[in-house]
Amino acid sequence: MKALQFEARPARYAAAAAAGRLTPGAGAKVGPLRLRDLDPPELPGPDWVVIRPRLAGICGSDLSTIDGHASRYFEPIVSFPFVPGHEVVADRTGSDGSDRVVVEPVLGCVTRGIDPPCAACGRGDLGNCEHIAFGALAPGLQSGFCHDTGGGWSTLMVAHPSQLHPVPASMSDEAAVMVEPTACAVHAALTAGIREGDSVVVLGTGTLGLLVTAALRHFTPAGSILAVAKHPTQRELARALGADLLAEPDEVLRAVRRLTGTMALGDGRITRLTGGADHVIDCVGSAASLADALAAVRPKGRVTLVGMPGHVHVDLTGLWQREIVLAGAYAYGTEELPSGERRRTFDLAFELVRAADLGRLVSATYPLARYQDAIAHAASAGRRGAVKIAFDLRNEKERTRL
Numbered sequence: 001m002k003a004l005q006f007e008a009r010p011a012r013y014a015a016a017a018a019a020g021r022l023t024p025g026a027g028a029k030v031g032p033l034r035l036r037d038l039d040p041p042e043l044p045g046p047d048w049v050v051i052r053p054r055l056a057g058i059c060g061s062d063l064s065t066i067d068g069h070a071s072r073y074f075e076p077i078v079s080f081p082f083v084p085g086h087e088v089v090a091d092r093t094g095s096d097g098s099d100r101v102v103v104e105p106v107l108g109c110v111t112r113g114i115d116p117p118c119a120a121c122g123r124g125d126l127g128n129c130e131h132i133a134f135g136a137l138a139p140g141l142q143s144g145f146c147h148d149t150g151g152g153w154s155t156l157m158v159a160h161p162s163q164l165h166p167v168p169a170s171m172s173d174e175a176a177v178m179v180e181p182t183a184c185a186v187h188a189a190l191t192a193g194i195r196e197g198d199s200v201v202v203l204g205t206g207t208l209g210l211l212v213t214a215a216l217r218h219f220t221p222a223g224s225i226l227a228v229a230k231h232p233t234q235r236e237l238a239r240a241l242g243a244d245l246l247a248e249p250d251e252v253l254r255a256v257r258r259l260t261g262t263m264a265l266g267d268g269r270i271t272r273l274t275g276g277a278d279h280v281i282d283c284v285g286s287a288a289s290l291a292d293a294l295a296a297v298r299p300k301g302r303v304t305l306v307g308m309p310g311h312v313h314v315d316l317t318g319l320w321q322r323e324i325v326l327a328g329a330y331a332y333g334t335e336e337l338p339s340g341e342r343r344r345t346f347d348l349a350f351e352l353v354r355a356a357d358l359g360r361l362v363s364a365t366y367p368l369a370r371y372q373d374a375i376a377h378a379a380s381a382g383r384r385g386a387v388k389i390a391f392d393l394r395n396e397k398e399r400t401r402l
């Protein structure tokens with residue numbers, strides 16, 4: 001089978017990190033990612049099935065890994081070499097496109113054959129599984145970071161049936177490949193505890209920020225949503241998906257001041273607000289975005305960190321003095337809706353992809369052989385007027401053989 005493989009090669013990480021600092025995405029040229037002919041992964045257990053990816057998206061976390069920015073935190077919870085790709089719509093074996101599935105990639109207790117499951121899996125909070133390095137599989141928090149499962153950037157991978165969600169015949173592959181990132185956004189929006197009329201600032205309007213905006217509007221009783229967008233296409237899409245107000249990154253505090261009527265500190269240029277928004281959802285995860293988030297939220301407000309951060313230097317004095325809550329939002333599992341109803345995040349994501357027509361966010365697709373172009377496009381998507389970039393496996397000739 002044909003696959004992009006990420007190897008444990010420290011010398012290449014260093015080269016990737018150096019290249020990625022100069023040009024985002026350039027790590028694909030010098031880093032540990034290679035196009036290979038591989039033996040298919042063995043089925044890790046009797047229930048497991050072979051699936052053939054159709055489309056597989058490129059996520060911000062993939063780009064960080066390729067450019068060597070990912071934190072060493074991940075070392076014990078991934079297994080090398082691995083095939084990336086956790087945003088996957090695929091065919092079940094032998095099917096002709098009529099039995100399509102979306103992969104829920106988290107490798108929790110059920111996929112690892114661990115019974116009874118940990119408390120988190122028992123509650124349905126798969127993203128919080130305590131056993132992602134144990135059981136019948138090599139360590140790996142998700143398919144696409146685990147040696148044993150393969151990943152979506154290939155013509156074949158294996159999956160546990162509990163990971164597979166059927167795709168309705170009326171849904172395009174482009175819409176279906178948006179379900180996994182949409183599930184991340186739905187979880188972030190619902191885990192933030194937004195109450196009727198709360199003001200919400202969304203920092204970053206790449207794929208994640210746009211999907212969070214759509215999820216806030218569809219599933220929460222948020223009042224005004226202010227989206228912070230750098231590029232014209234992002235602004236248009238953010239408005240179409242539910243943002244009431246838009247701001248450039250260097251105007252965040254001014255816009256929050258207008259939105260909330262708070263007082264400002266600073267001579268001429270606003271350096272601090274005395275109040276702020278009820279919620280900030282940080283979809284970037286950089287030192288600059290976290291500093292903005294802490295400056296834009298009101299005392300006792302909540303910052304939800306959805307973008308993958310890594311090492312960041314940030315002044316927490318404001319968090320302390322203003323009693324701000326800073327919380328992470330990772331992956332998905334089961335959500336509680338404002339009505340009190342509990343639903344699988346993936347079911348909600350399917351609903352949102354359809355309702356908000358999120359398949360339109362897939363801007364370009366590439367064959368595996370053009371992976372360097374694909375990664376470069378994904379790394380500069382906003383500037384190039386694009387959102388989600390994906391690999392298209394549907395025409396790879398290896399797809400029809402093992």
Ligand SMILES: [Zn+2]
Pocket residue numbers: 059060061086181
């Ligand atoms: Zn992702």
Ligand SMILES: [Zn+2]
Pocket residue numbers: 108109110117118119120121122128129130131
């Ligand atoms: Zn578990």
